[in-house]
Amino acid sequence: MTDSRTARGGKRERLVAGAAELLHRQGVAATTLADVAHAADVPVGNIYYYFKTKDDLVRAVIEAQVGQVDAMLGALAELSGPAERLTALVRRWEQMRDLVARYGCPFGTLTAELDRRDDGLDIEAARPIRRILEWMEIQLQNLGHRDARELATALFAGVQGGALLTSALRDPELMSGQVRHLERWIDTLAAPP
The missing domain is CATH 1.10.10.60 (Homeodomain-like)
Structure with missing residues (x-):
């Protein structure tokens, strides 16, 4: 029992x-x-x-975040195409918009806080974000974009910028609006040239 x-x-x-x-x-x-x-x-x-130490616990949290990202991206692999996968990823931030409005993005806030350090934990904290960026780049390459790295950076900057504004202004609707904007942009990226 x-x-x-x-x-x-x-x-x-x-x-x-x-x-x-x-x-x-x-x-x-x-x-x-x-x-x-x-x-x-x-x-x-x-x-x-x-x-x-507390740093050991923070490292374990970062490792757990990497695991969450890997699981999320693995689940998105079930979707039919790269544009659908990118759209579904962006929608994850809308699904947690109330939490983001109050505390920010779980990945972004931890990375930003630890970025002030210079002991290696600052680099480790960015692992979940790097995983997402690399995955986005692959999806954009699969859509035929030669500038996939730059597009992935812009797309994730759009997500994180939306999360920052949503949190700063405590307005979940900002996240929803940004997600809708990014969905339209992904549609243009998926359209044939």
């Missing part, structure tokens, strides 16, 4: 999930290991069994 804590996953998984949520909502600087332990329903002393 399992209790609700066991059903929610092992301690390490709960710690990483709790940390991911807190880092997104509060930021790295404002989140303590005690906050994470409480959110994960794990005794504070146990956290050190899994993570020696």
